[in-house]
Amino acid sequence: MSIAESVLTPLHSELQKRLGNDLIFESTCDGIETLWVDAPQLVKVCQILRHEFSTPFEFLFDLTAIDETCRQHCVLVQRQDFTVVYLLRSYAGNVDIRLKVSLPLLSKSVPSVTSVWANANWYEREVWDLFGINFSGHPCLRRIMMPTTWQGHPLCKTHPARATEMGKYSLPDDIRDLEQEALKFDPAAWGLKPHGNPDEFMWLNLGPNHPSVHGVFRIMLQLDGEEIVEAIPDIGYHHRGAEKMAERQSWHSYIPYTDRIDYLGGVMNNLPYVMALEKLAGIEVPERVKVIRVMMAEIFRILSHLLFYGTFAQDIGALSPIFYMFVDREKLFGIVEAITGARMHPSWFRIGGVASDLPQGWDKMITEWLDYMPARMHDYDKMVMDNSLIKARAVGVGAYDTATAIEWGVTGAGLRATGFDWDLRKKRPYSGYENFDFDVALGKNGDCYDRCAVRVEEIRQSMRIIRQCVENMPEGPYKAEHALTTPPVKDRTMQDIDSLIPHFLSMSWGPVMPAGEVMAEVEATKGSNAYYITSDKSTMSYRTRIRTPSFPHLQMIPVMARGQMIADLIATIGSIDFVMADVDR
Amino acid sequence: MLDLIIEHAGLLITIALMVAVLIPIGAMLVWFERRMLGFWQQRYGPNRVGPFGILQSLADLIKILFKHDWIPPFADKPVFILAPMIGAVSVLMSFAVVPMTPNLVVSDSNIGLLFFLAMTSLAVYSVILAGWASNNKYAMLGGMRAAAQTISYEVFMGVSLLGVVILSGSFNLSEIVLAQSELWYVVPQFLGFVIFMIAGIAESHRLPFDLPEAETELCAGFHTEYSGIKFALFFLGEYLGMMLISMMITTLFLGGWMGPWLPPIVWFVIKTLLLICFFILLRAALPRPRFDQLLSFGWKWVLPLALLNLVVTAAVKLWGGF
Numbered sequence A: 001m002s003i004a005e006s007v008l009t010p011l012h013s014e015l016q017k018r019l020g021n022d023l024i025f026e027s028t029c030d031g032i033e034t035l036w037v038d039a040p041q042l043v044k045v046c047q048i049l050r051h052e053f054s055t056p057f058e059f060l061f062d063l064t065a066i067d068e069t070c071r072q073h074c075v076l077v078q079r080q081d082f083t084v085v086y087l088l089r090s091y092a093g094n095v096d097i098r099l100k101v102s103l104p105l106l107s108k109s110v111p112s113v114t115s116v117w118a119n120a121n122w123y124e125r126e127v128w129d130l131f132g133i134n135f136s137g138h139p140c141l142r143r144i145m146m147p148t149t150w151q152g153h154p155l156c157k158t159h160p161a162r163a164t165e166m167g168k169y170s171l172p173d174d175i176r177d178l179e180q181e182a183l184k185f186d187p188a189a190w191g192l193k194p195h196g197n198p199d200e201f202m203w204l205n206l207g208p209n210h211p212s213v214h215g216v217f218r219i220m221l222q223l224d225g226e227e228i229v230e231a232i233p234d235i236g237y238h239h240r241g242a243e244k245m246a247e248r249q250s251w252h253s254y255i256p257y258t259d260r261i262d263y264l265g266g267v268m269n270n271l272p273y274v275m276a277l278e279k280l281a282g283i284e285v286p287e288r289v290k291v292i293r294v295m296m297a298e299i300f301r302i303l304s305h306l307l308f309y310g311t312f313a314q315d316i317g318a319l320s321p322i323f324y325m326f327v328d329r330e331k332l333f334g335i336v337e338a339i340t341g342a343r344m345h346p347s348w349f350r351i352g353g354v355a356s357d358l359p360q361g362w363d364k365m366i367t368e369w370l371d372y373m374p375a376r377m378h379d380y381d382k383m384v385m386d387n388s389l390i391k392a393r394a395v396g397v398g399a400y401d402t403a404t405a406i407e408w409g410v411t412g413a414g415l416r417a418t419g420f421d422w423d424l425r426k427k428r429p430y431s432g433y434e435n436f437d438f439d440v441a442l443g444k445n446g447d448c449y450d451r452c453a454v455r456v457e458e459i460r461q462s463m464r465i466i467r468q469c470v471e472n473m474p475e476g477p478y479k480a481e482h483a484l485t486t487p488p489v490k491d492r493t494m495q496d497i498d499s500l501i502p503h504f505l506s507m508s509w510g511p512v513m514p515a516g517e518v519m520a521e522v523e524a525t526k527g528s529n530a531y532y533i534t535s536d537k538s539t540m541s542y543r544t545r546i547r548t549p550s551f552p553h554l555q556m557i558p559v560m561a562r563g564q565m566i567a568d569l570i571a572t573i574g575s576i577d578f579v580m581a582d583v584d585r
Numbered sequence B: 001m002l003d004l005i006i007e008h009a010g011l012l013i014t015i016a017l018m019v020a021v022l023i024p025i026g027a028m029l030v031w032f033e034r035r036m037l038g039f040w041q042q043r044y045g046p047n048r049v050g051p052f053g054i055l056q057s058l059a060d061l062i063k064i065l066f067k068h069d070w071i072p073p074f075a076d077k078p079v080f081i082l083a084p085m086i087g088a089v090s091v092l093m094s095f096a097v098v099p100m101t102p103n104l105v106v107s108d109s110n111i112g113l114l115f116f117l118a119m120t121s122l123a124v125y126s127v128i129l130a131g132w133a134s135n136n137k138y139a140m141l142g143g144m145r146a147a148a149q150t151i152s153y154e155v156f157m158g159v160s161l162l163g164v165v166i167l168s169g170s171f172n173l174s175e176i177v178l179a180q181s182e183l184w185y186v187v188p189q190f191l192g193f194v195i196f197m198i199a200g201i202a203e204s205h206r207l208p209f210d211l212p213e214a215e216t217e218l219c220a221g222f223h224t225e226y227s228g229i230k231f232a233l234f235f236l237g238e239y240l241g242m243m244l245i246s247m248m249i250t251t252l253f254l255g256g257w258m259g260p261w262l263p264p265i266v267w268f269v270i271k272t273l274l275l276i277c278f279f280i281l282l283r284a285a286l287p288r289p290r291f292d293q294l295l296s297f298g299w300k301w302v303l304p305l306a307l308l309n310l311v312v313t314a315a316v317k318l319w320g321g322f
Helices: A010-019 A039-052 A120-131 A173-183 A242-246 A255-259 A267-281 A287-316 A321-340 A362-385 A388-394 A402-407 A448-471 A497-508 A550-555 A557-561 A566-576 A580-584 B002-007 B009-040 B056-065 B077-097 B112-133 B137-168 B173-178 B190-203 B228-253 B264-285 B291-318
Strands: A024-026 A033-037 A059-067 A082-090 A095-103 A109-111 A134-136 A202-206 A218-224 A227-234 A516-523 A528-535 A541-547
Touching (some): A010 A033, A010 A095, A033 A039, A039 A082, A039 A109, A059 A120, A059 A528, A120 A134, A218 A557, A218 A566, A227 A557, A227 A566, A242 A255, A242 A541, A255 A267, A267 A287, A267 A528, A287 A321, A287 A362, A287 A388, A287 A448, A287 A566, A362 A448, A388 A448, A388 A566, A448 A566, A550 A566, B009 B056, B009 B077, B009 B228, B056 B228, B077 B112, B077 B228, B112 B137, B112 B173, B112 B228, B137 B173, B137 B190, B137 B228, B137 B291, B190 B228, B190 B291
Parallel strands (some): A033 A095
Antiparallel strands (some): A024 A033, A059 A082, A082 A095, A202 A218, A218 A227, A516 A528, A528 A541
């Protein structure tokens, strides 16, 4: 498969101009320009893309790998045992490009691109940890998700996926001692270059259990008094192997797992997953489904932002706002429960639609809440945003500019707080966002205060969107008519055998998605959340890559933390708005 | 010995009565604060144990008494045990000089005010020693913060009170109350009142000045390693401290027990309770400043203001304003 499109895009022709004519392209289902690169040329190609293009690819959106050893369909000559995938984005051109590097099993090594994009650091560590692919030239290639004592690389197809495939678990005393020893902090092994006299500093272990790290997150702090000299984040304590689980779940039964990736995002997490599969299967969802999805996603955006708002104030020491916001959240969860039957994790979106139609009286409930909320938001403004102590603690604290944000892969409110106007809902509308009237909230200074202010404004904009949903909800089915939707349409199964058999198979095995690969992205509560799915024409995913926003955001903490006081760091962490489930997956 | 006890029997009974009343009231304050916070934060607060949850503190006490009295193996044991005692005792001692009514006062000392200041200074040792003896980094940071904060705020706590001393011409708290029979000092000494209140909150380590135990930053600060009855002593000390500061403000600025119609003790309790409510409301309303902000606020704003207050009061007094 070389050039699939008959018409050359401008990007395509520039690629050929700068990189030569003998490029190997691959056509993918999501239409992202995909280019195969030889490992030795990788850094050179990346540098050209990053610096020399008319639309420079300044943002490394994602970096992951695929174990190709069990692929049966879509055979490509250039593909070998492992593929490393880079997804780059140019904000100027609003265009993406995907680079693929093919590796044989015996020499799993590619040059590191950390010199081109700073945020490649953690991604490459993750790929090394989970696939065993070596990145030559990486500053500190060590495990990031798994314990340092882990044997093997879990996302390889040879690695067992279930406990029953592994030996019986036991923990003898000597192994236990080794495991505990491995948890100890060794500055050199953590990639810390010595600076200054080590006796003059104090190491403070913040986490994994600490009141304000929002989950199991650990930061090692090198302190000079209360001032932070260096901070080293340590993640992986919340790693549940969500990507590995995807390879053992049917397309349909994986939906509940997605809810728990960003556990505050609820159905917002379902959206990129089902959109990716719909793109892959060629399902066109009805208008009503789109609007319902937007409405529910925006409700969860409000729920998540309200929790952020409250905990941010609480991290600074204001104890009350969180309780008021929980009251609002409680009311809203009541609505979510009335519509979906569940509260935090409804798993309510389906491939090709949603699980059920809206219940009677849903519009009245939502309208009441929308009428109730603005007065409360006004109170919170006075309580939190206008509070001079909060301002003293948040303005100018943990600030970064747009270039730094892009360099470190910041998306969502953290990026918009720097004044950079990029909202996926506006730039690449999905699920019908182009039909809604709303503004993109922007900050100016990229500090803690602006990050909070952007989210507060987003709550208001989400309320606008929800009101438009209520007022303009189209009539129609809540599920697309397509054989691959889940659960499949049942009404004709008792009429003819040709409907009954596919329905039976689809209900028992689950649908078989066509072979191919696809990525779908949404502007999630915390930033850009994308599912990059590879299907090998099976009832289960061949590889599901979940690109979560919080992962790169945490990687950036040292950049913000240096020179801060501990109290500033707490405010900064609070302003990032992450959940560890979203980081570790 | 015996005749000595008989001679001071009245005094001993008063002391016993004070301790017997103050400690349960201190414990009840925990329940009261949690209910008030609940009220202001749109939730219930403890309402399960007894009517309106009023027995919550008792339940907590029973639970805490039955806890393992644990001392971390890495701690400095004698100091670790001593620290919470110093805290509770120094606060309890201060109550000795507070005149609740013209007759109900343990020691109507001529240096009552100085004694109070000395005892609050002593209370800092409890926090610093606890932070140090715990041999825990969070506790140490908490202890450091406590030391810096208390030393800074102690200075102008004393200075802010000098205005009252100048006006009343006495360090005796009963006399200070009596000197307010025409006009409460909150009016001529408004600045001193505000400054003393700020310093008082800082001394009792309550939000927004709870940096030594800033939960979101330092887990529990200086008492991170404490549990059981020793933790309860810190807790009790904090609430007694809040009560003490409220009583002192009442005595120094709000005319103490004085008031029309009602008996003196009722007036005293009402004024103190209102101040306690205000302290709790502060906790519900305000976030926490950063450590350096707190210190620079103290040295750059409050101290000069306290000195200004002192100078102006002295000048007015000299020229016979009062």
